[in-house]
Amino acid sequence: MELSFEDKDLFVCCGSAKFARKMASAGPFRSYADAVSAARDIWFNQVDVNAWLEAFSAHPAIGQTASPAQSKNNTSAQWSKGEQSTALATASGSILQELSEWNVLYRQKFGFVFLICASGRTSSEILVELKNRYQNRPIVEFQVAAEEQMKITELRLAKLLSGKDHASSASDDTNMIGVAKKSEEDRVSIISGHLTAGLKSPPSEALQRTTRSRPPITTHVLDVSQGHPGRGIEVHLEKWRQDRPRPAFYGLNTSGWDTLGSSITDKDGRSGPLMNTVDAVEPGLYRISFNTGKYCPGGFFPSVSIVFEIRETQRLEHFHVPLLLSPFSFSTYRGS
Known part of the structure; x- marks a missing residue:
């Protein structure tokens, strides 16, 4: 035809x-x-x-x-x-x-x-x-x-x-x-x-440009103090620039991060796509930041940032990095 x-x-x-x-x-x-x-x-x-x-x-x-x-x-x-x-x-x-x-x-x-x-x-x-x-x-x-x-x-x-x-x-x-x-x-x-x-x-x-059905890095927010998803939270994903020297402590340097994407968590606490859907993710240092102060104005954390590393041997894996939040504590884990 x-x-x-x-x-x-x-x-x-x-x-x-x-x-x-x-x-x-x-x-x-x-x-x-x-x-x-x-x-x-x-x-x-x-x-x-x-x-x-x-x-x-x-x-x-x-x-x-x-x-x-x-x-x-x-x-x-x-x-x-x-x-x-x-x-x-x-x-x-x-x-x-x-x-x-x-x-x-x-x-x-x-x-x-x-x-x-x-x-x-x-x-x-x-x-x-x-x-x-x-x-x-x-x-x-x-x-x-x-x-x-x-x-x-x-x-x-x-x-x-x-x-x-x-x-x-x-x-x-x-x-x-x-x-x-x-x-x-x-x-x-x-x-x-x-x-x-x-x-x-x-x-x-x-x-058939990719075998993935979603981006290789995803996240969601759970408000553990209320027992429900964290809705309406602004989320940013960044990657450390490969042309910048690797510092001993990433929290001391904010000029080496490139923004990959941003989103707002939905009613289920899940963010929209923060990066392109690709088969192989680039190895390196990544940071997901959450605007927790706007979500919980009376809480202890005006924002939360999670820094993690993807290694060369993990290029084909999926990385789900959720945030478990309460007004005075937070935690995370490596999901799949």
Whole structure:
């Protein structure tokens, strides 16, 4: 089965006219994997900076339903709404206000809208990521935003392919989750499962990028004083920079840590993804920090940090590092 697209269809997936034209010319494609491979090559190697900015401008700010560029494109607006459905469903008035304020700060610094593949992510998780990425240098953030745009493009290509095989439009990401029967944490698995149901063909080996179903480092918080999960706690994961000398005591030096990810614990006390899902984790020193002072203002610990080491022989293992917390004590252990 060969897959071909028109410019207008591809423009819905990625709001760059130059990208859409080049993708349409590159087809037809033998499979979804071939289409994604072509899309990545065109996006990162063949279009210019103006094409990136054009695509960025086609997205609404997080918390809005449509961008000005989407006002005449109902499909794009519907897909944006579906991609933000989890964030909007979990957003309080105060979080929406804070998102709006940080969106303004972000645009003032970088010159374009904050772009993130929002599918399945709560408003709190997105807010933490927004604050974290605001610290980036502009040249770094420009590349990060381009990567996020490609994630969105891949998801929308999957919807577009499903739409060619089904009369109904896949405009709500919850439908994709139901078809794939997998977690939103594994974006590739979602697309693979969606295409298996929609195109009646097995997923390409190109989609099997990792055998893990979750990141290699995870955590959760248990409030042992209350006997329930620690909900709404900000969590950060960092790694000690390999180009920095190894100190005898890591608590005395804070300048050698690079942030890998941040999240907010959910109703079960579990954090969202703190790093990418990869087969082999890099050996080295890691630190997980918890904003316990905000969770327990009257407690003894304004924050808690857990430093641990992953050795070369442990690259393929999973590391679950939970926090057992009370107002005046805490403990942890190496889980799996």
